[in-house]
Amino acid sequence: MNNNKRLPHTPPDTRHRIRELAYFRMIHESDLVCRQSTRMDRRTFAILCHLLRNVAGLSSTEIVDVEEMVAMFLHVLAHDVKNRVIQQEFVRSGETVSRHFNIVLLAVLRLYEELIKRPVPVTSNCNDQRWKCFENCLGALDGTYIKVNVPAGDRPTFRTRKGEIATNVLGVCDMKGDFVYVLAGWEGSAADSRILRDAISQENGLQVPKGYYYLCDAGYPNAEGFLAPYKGQRYHLQEWRGAANAPTNAKEYFNMKHSSARNVIERAFGVLKGRWTILRGKSYYPLQVQCRTILACTLLHNLINREMTYCNDVEDEDEGDSTYATTTASEDIQYIETTNEWSQWRDDLATSMFTDWQFRNA
Template sequence: MVAMFLHIIAHDVKNRVIQREFMRSGETIFRHFNMVLLAVIRLHDELLKKPQLVNSDCTYQRWRWVENCLGALDETYIKVNVPASDRARYRTRKGEVATNVLGVCDTKGDFVYVLAGWEGSVADSRILLDAISRPNGLKVSKGYYYLVYAGNPNADGFLAPYRGQRYHLQEWRGAENAPSTSKEFFNMKHSSTRNIIERAFSVLKGRWAILREKSYYPVKVQCRTILTCCLLHNLINREMTNFDIEDNIDEVDSTHATTAADDIHYIETSNEWTQWRDDLSEEMFNVWELRN
């Protein structure tokens, strides 16, 4: 049962192929697939990582400048199979029919929260707002934050890069492309650090071929499959001690715990948060200039 399930999600093998390889009926395969799928999801409390904040003792260069950061988040498109009447809502800007998946990871590249099911046409900021509004959604306490992409606002709990400035890592290659302002330097460091979630998504899709192409399962089952693949991603990272998305990252000792009263439930920019980002970028840039 488990072997069939893993074979399907790892290699995106169709039901008829599994029938031949495991000598089981199509109905049995589908039923066993869903049994294993739900069994793994029931282990989500065990397999989803608890976020750990970056503390003042962190010596790893990539994360040391973001004290009290919990990790990074981003959205990714995963192709889904939906009825013809729903395809317009699921169609992305590139014309693919997909669900827009929110993934949140810690500094090690393990997933701490996953939300799948939103249509591909929906804006990233709306999905993030839904995630923090849910009773069992993404928890972010005041004073802590995640690194987010420019598609989301720079707001309490979510540190975004400066818009209108260079951002992507390839834009900084070569001495002639070195940052010349505090905002550019901040964006360069932000991009380098937030890249952990992009690498987590890359490893996730590399491991599970079912996430790389359109699934023949109903969208509800496919969304459960996405969550299950993320949970198994964490399990593999935990058990494979010789594999690490981020080599030589420092262990962080402080576990992030929240209470409902302290959690952020809406996304709102503030002068204080904007000023804090400006102060941080100036401090980072000044230190870098002194060293160079």
């Protein structure tokens, strides 16, 4: 047998049957397989395709229909597979895979207004023990590092303290763990507070109406609209475990409750990166594409949380009142500045929380 003999080109009909089989196995075989391949059950996948068609204007091309290109796109996000893997799976050229990945990526971003979550403030009758102390709170925010691919000259500024080349991503979520705002693209060496200032200064940036606020960690200033814990006091959840480690003063109790509630953003980031492996590995995409991918993953995260009946990595929490989601006539906070009034308000809140806790446990 001549091993150097060139194999005949796969006939078009055969390629078409292979693609149909690959798509059927990935999407239609069962909800379990569909979740493993795309992180969505079959119903949610169909809803996404419907939104992409009817809201984002995505349409089939001459060679690839909407369902196939969406399946390829989600599989790349979920498993961080290389272009050649999709080529082999769907018998497509590398150019076809790459082009349709970017087509779907831009279409998902056009669903921003449909999928980004509007925050709902905590109300006085909230039943969630983690949040009921924080009336008018909209959620929590934090930064996370996601690896990026940048030119050699830009690497020093994108290098994190751990030596990774990454973007410092600001994520803001509501108390259910749905993202309400995401800002990607800042250098890994940038301070969290600097990124937050940029977010609220942008024309379509993070909006925080006066009278409302987000929980943040001690890396951010304790300023109007952004409630930080007390420095120099115990804070992290593991420090409060056991009866012997109960809080002994108002500042400690405030920090314990603050940590319990603010943990929602850490869980949201954990679920996000757990679902979309592309956010965990080394990036080979240009920075702009990677930043778009980060935002797309957060929008799809919200869709999954909203639509999937089986979703064991997301907890169901009290949504509170929807008043803020529909009417926000108050002025937004324009700058971040620590004031005596805000510090005093935190002190008063901490004292009230601690006194109430002591009374209930007397």
